[in-house]
Amino acid sequence: xxxxxxxxxxxxxxxxxxxxxxxxxxxxxxxxxxxxxxxxxxxxxxxxxxxxxxxxxxxxxxxxxxxxxxxxxxxxxxxxxxxxxxxxxxxxxxxxxxxxxxxxxxxxxxxxxxxxxxxxxxxxxxxxxxxxxxxxxxxxxxxxxxxxxxxxxxxxxxxxxxxxxxxxxxxxxxxxxxxxxxxxxxxxxxxxxxxxxxxxxxxxxxxx
Amino acid sequence: xxxxxxxxxxxxxxxxxxxxxxxxxxxxxxxxxxxxxxxxxxxxxxxxxxxxxxxxxxxxxxxxxxxxxxxxxxxxxxxxxxxxxxxxxxxxxxxxxxxxxxxxxxxxxxxxxxxxxxxxxxxxxxxxxxxxxxxxxxxxxxxxxxxxxxxxxxxxxxxxxxxxxxxxxxxxxxxxxxxxxxxxxxxxxxxxxxxxxxxxxxxxxxxxxxxxxxxxxxxxxxxxxxxxxxxxxxxxxxxxxxxxxxxxxxxxxxxxxxxxxxxxxxxxxxxxxxxxxxxxxxxxxxxxxxxxxxxxxxxxxxxxxxxxxxxxxxxxxxxxxxxxxxxxxxxxxxxxxxxxxxxxxxxxxxxxxxxxxxxxxxxxxxxxxxxxxxxxxxxxxxxxxxxxxxxxxxxxxxxxxxxxxxxxxxxxxxxxxxxxxxxxxxxxxxxxxxxxxxxxxxxxxxxxxxxxxxxxxxxxxxxxxxxxxxxxxxxxxxxxxxxxxxxxxxxxxxxxxxxxxxxxxxxxxxxxxxxxxxxxxxxxxxxxxxxxxxxxxxxxxxxxxxxxxxxxxxxxxxxxxxxxxxxxxxxxxxxxxxxxxxxxxxxxxxxxxxxxxxxxxxxxxxxxxxxxxxxxxxxxxxxxxxxxxxxxxxxxxxxxxxxxxxxxxxxxxxxxxxxx
Numbered sequence: 001x002x003x004x005x006x007x008x009x010x011x012x013x014x015x016x017x018x019x020x021x022x023x024x025x026x027x028x029x030x031x032x033x034x035x036x037x038x039x040x041x042x043x044x045x046x047x048x049x050x051x052x053x054x055x056x057x058x059x060x061x062x063x064x065x066x067x068x069x070x071x072x073x074x075x076x077x078x079x080x081x082x083x084x085x086x087x088x089x090x091x092x093x094x095x096x097x098x099x100x101x102x103x104x105x106x107x108x109x110x111x112x113x114x115x116x117x118x119x120x121x122x123x124x125x126x127x128x129x130x131x132x133x134x135x136x137x138x139x140x141x142x143x144x145x146x147x148x149x150x151x152x153x154x155x156x157x158x159x160x161x162x163x164x165x166x167x168x169x170x171x172x173x174x175x176x177x178x179x180x181x182x183x184x185x186x187x188x189x190x191x192x193x194x195x196x197x198x199x200x201x202x203x204x205x206x207x208x
Numbered sequence: 209x210x211x212x213x214x215x216x217x218x219x220x221x222x223x224x225x226x227x228x229x230x231x232x233x234x235x236x237x238x239x240x241x242x243x244x245x246x247x248x249x250x251x252x253x254x255x256x257x258x259x260x261x262x263x264x265x266x267x268x269x270x271x272x273x274x275x276x277x278x279x280x281x282x283x284x285x286x287x288x289x290x291x292x293x294x295x296x297x298x299x300x301x302x303x304x305x306x307x308x309x310x311x312x313x314x315x316x317x318x319x320x321x322x323x324x325x326x327x328x329x330x331x332x333x334x335x336x337x338x339x340x341x342x343x344x345x346x347x348x349x350x351x352x353x354x355x356x357x358x359x360x361x362x363x364x365x366x367x368x369x370x371x372x373x374x375x376x377x378x379x380x381x382x383x384x385x386x387x388x389x390x391x392x393x394x395x396x397x398x399x400x401x402x403x404x405x406x407x408x409x410x411x412x413x414x415x416x417x418x419x420x421x422x423x424x425x426x427x428x429x430x431x432x433x434x435x436x437x438x439x440x441x442x443x444x445x446x447x448x449x450x451x452x453x454x455x456x457x458x459x460x461x462x463x464x465x466x467x468x469x470x471x472x473x474x475x476x477x478x479x480x481x482x483x484x485x486x487x488x489x490x491x492x493x494x495x496x497x498x499x500x501x502x503x504x505x506x507x508x509x510x511x512x513x514x515x516x517x518x519x520x521x522x523x524x525x526x527x528x529x530x531x532x533x534x535x536x537x538x539x540x541x542x543x544x545x546x547x548x549x550x551x552x553x554x555x556x557x558x559x560x561x562x563x564x565x566x567x568x569x570x571x572x573x574x575x576x577x578x579x580x581x582x583x584x585x586x587x588x589x590x591x592x593x594x595x596x597x598x599x600x601x602x603x604x605x606x607x608x609x610x611x612x613x614x615x616x617x618x619x620x621x622x623x624x625x626x627x628x629x630x631x632x633x634x635x636x637x638x639x640x641x642x643x644x645x646x647x648x649x650x651x652x653x654x655x656x657x658x659x660x661x662x663x664x665x666x667x668x669x670x671x672x673x674x675x676x677x678x679x680x681x682x683x684x685x686x687x688x689x690x691x692x693x694x695x696x697x698x699x700x701x702x703x704x705x706x707x708x709x710x711x712x713x714x715x716x717x718x719x720x721x722x723x724x725x726x727x728x729x730x731x732x733x734x735x736x737x738x739x740x741x742x743x744x745x746x747x748x749x750x751x752x753x754x755x756x757x758x759x760x761x762x763x764x765x766x767x768x769x770x771x772x773x774x775x776x777x778x779x780x781x782x783x784x785x786x787x788x789x790x791x792x793x794x795x796x797x798x799x800x801x802x803x804x805x806x807x808x809x810x811x812x813x814x815x816x817x818x819x820x821x822x823x824x825x826x827x828x829x830x831x832x833x834x835x836x837x838x839x840x841x842x843x844x845x846x847x848x849x850x851x852x853x854x855x856x857x858x859x860x861x862x863x864x865x866x867x868x
Contacts, residue, residue, distance in 0.1 A: 002762070002763045002764070003747060003763065003765070003766045004763040004765055004766070005747075005765075005766055005767070005768040006750055006765040006766065006767075007413055007750060007765075007766075007767045007768070007769075007787060008767075008768050008769040009767055009769040009770060009778060009787050009790055010768070010770075011769070012769075012787060012788065012789055012790045013789055014789060014791065015791075016788060020779070020781075021779070021789065021791075022332045022405050022410075022779060022791065025332070025404070025405050025408055026332065026333055026336070026405055029400075029401045029404055029405070029435060030401060032435050032436075033397055033401075033435050033438070033439055036435065036436050036440070037442070037443055040439060040440050040476070041443060044443075044447075044458070044469065047469050047472070048458070048465065048466060048469065051461075051464045051465070051466055052464040057464070133450075133454065133455075133456050134454065134456060134457070135457075136457055136463040136464050137456075137458060137463055137464035137465040137466070139456075139457075140456035140457050140458050141458065143456075144447070144450070144456070144458075154825065158829050158832065162833065162836045162837075165837070166837070
């Protein structure tokens with residue numbers, strides 16, 4: 001048995017964007033896992049809603065606030081912040097693809113500011129829910145949804161810190177440019193899933 | 209360094225330049241030595257074999273628990289185990305077999321064989337793979353340490369609320385269960401991502417999706433099922449843990465929670481879980497049937513579509529575990545229909561195998577015996593499955609030994625028998641030596657007879673009304689004889705497994721040397737030396753047909769141009785496997801182990817204080833900083849602009865030309 005070379009790959013690149021690179025697949029598969037998780041969590045929310053009528057249940061105290069509905073302000077602000085941050089992240093994404101290091105660095109820093117604002121807003125969102133996690137099933141599920149998304153905000157921030165650190169101090173090499181585009185996918189996902197969760201947490205109880 | 213056995217094909221083709229290159233590959237892909245090396249190794253074969261050995265140890269432990277239960281039930285009013293210990297034993301038995309044995313060992317075979325079958329040098333994410341193993345190991349140790357400290361979970365392997373809730377299960381037993389779930393599911397999810405990444409992006413040129421071996425299809429389909437099913441149980445166990453630890457009310461009806469919700473979430477995972485265990489076994493069977501009938505599979509496309517159909521339908525069955533709950537009748541009948549429908553793709557596969565075997569000149573070796581045993585047992589289990597899918601019958605025999613009999617027929621028949629067949633089939637590839645045929649036949653015969661003796665009488669016991677999970681029964685029930693029969697069967701089954709263990713130890717030293725391809729099989733792993741070299745393929749082959757080795761031309765077409773001074777492998781396109789990148793894989797590293805320790809801190813200390821999560825987050829981030837900045841040396845990062853991938857176009861043209 002002998003071999004005959006039929007394909008020479010020595011000119012192939014080491015990295016590519018999007019579906020070419022394995023990192024894109026790894027990233028998206030992990031996001032598929034998390035999407036399944038949130039889908040089941042949303043199903044849990046509506047399942048529990050069958051048990052409590054009205055949803056959310058009335059408040060126990062007779063002082064302000066009187067409405068048991070979650071306050072809209074911080075959640076809406078966070079939705080806007082996350083949407084806006086996506087525009088910056090798109091700029092980062094395109095800059096990384098183009099290979100312009102300065103724009104990527106600046107964009108990543110702006111994104112980090114957005115991420116911190118989102119986390120701060122989120123901590124106020126917990127207070128806008130009129131129940132604690134241990135008050136009733138409504139409180140439990142809403143806190144859990146907000147908490148799980150908060151976990152992603154924190155993870156996203158940590159990942160952005162790492163890549164920003166790299167972009168500022170190390171080579172702007174192809175490998176890490178691809179990583180930045182994968183970070184961007186994660187960013188869009190975190191923002192996108194919040195649009196759904198925002199609708200569930202803040203608007204679903206207002207249409208019942 | 210010890211001389212590795214070389215493939216005959218490789219040896220014949222070698223020039224001096226080739227030998228130099230092979231030496232370089234050996235050096236670059238060498239596995240790290242010593243104890244630290246054991247923790248840092250990223251070689252998919254080493255990790256997979258660790259998984260196999262660990263999972264098999266858990267299989268033995270689960271088997272010992274089963275034996276304890278059979279001793280307890282052998283006669284009425286026995287006091288061998290106390291009621292409390294019996295509860296722990298059946299819970300730990302079920303949990304071990306499902307989470308620590310069945311799923312990991314199926315993934316393990318995929319991790320070993322998928323890269324070899326698709327023709328690449330390692331999995332797509334070697335370090336994630338290593339992390340997955342350690343998370344699994346820690347989860348398993350957690351369960352058993354707790355069990356030996358008399359804190360083993362005792363609410364059944366599915367830990368239904370309210371029994372498992374804070375009101376009825378105080379103490380830490382159920383918390384151990386819930387956190388063990390997190391560990392094993394993280395590990396399974398890592399394995400799934402690793403397998404999908406490898407199948408989609410690392411296939412050798414020419415191996416378009418319609419040439420993928422059925423084994424690989426089965427692993428791919430299973431991995432997707434894991435991705436969509438496992439989050440449900442992780443969420444269920446997390447919500448249960450939070451109900452128990454921080455007083456949430458998800459499953460507490462007094463505060464608007466819902467106990468049935470838990471069942472929905474658990475079985476939305478639990479039913480697909482059965483297929484997550486069973487579908488890889490279908491892959492083993494297809495490999496074995498093709499090899500030992502020496503024929504191409506009958507109805508390849510139908511087989512692939514059946515696998516996918518089974519996976520989809522598997523998500524529409526979960527409520528048939530809940531027929532005894534007050535769900536709407538109309539909804540229940542939908543799930544009855546879906547449960548019966550899944551018999552169709554299963555039937556298609558059984559008939560395709562029979563058609564492949566029919567009239568072939570069979571090479572009846574132990575692996576094939578186990579497959580034939582599978583057909584007999586699994587058909588039995590399938591028949592009782594159709595019975596259980598009917599709501600009225602199901603209500604009658606709910607939570608009786610009939611269900612115990614059914615699930616063991618399906619799981620042992622559907623997964624463990626093919627798995628043992630797979631052990632006999634691939635053992636020579638893993639170790640270089642064949643298992644003894646004579647011991648193998650004894651192994652099969654004892655397991656087959658023993659298995660049927662244990663579980664067949666349980667059908668009757670269930671129909672006679674014996675409930676599952678009772679630690680003893682009264683003599684007046686008339687269940688004693690059949691129980692004794694089952695216990696004798698258990699002994700025979702255990703002796704059968706013992707034959708296998710003896711066979712393994714014997715073959716390691718004195719088995720017949722296997723050579724590259726002892727069975728004359730068709731898939732790429734058999735073109736390599738046994739065991740394969742660390743770098744798997746000296747040259748990535750170009751695949752010329754659906755049966756890579758059978759369809760090979762005299763002069764094997766190969767890929768050249770990969771670096772032998774880096775851990776480089778070929779990344780190809782998803783559908784047509786056209787070369788896209790020369791990708792450098794990461795090598796050995798301590799970070800995955802450290803990360804698994806951070807994960808362990810989070811979940812284990814989390815049982816006692818919620819601060820564990822904050823500490824875990826900090827530890828995890830610290831590990832990631834190290835991982836990210838710590839060892840840039842593994843990669844000669846390429847700062848240049850990449851050249852246009854013009855060779856990919858040439859390759860595509862080549863692959864579509866007449867020549868292939």
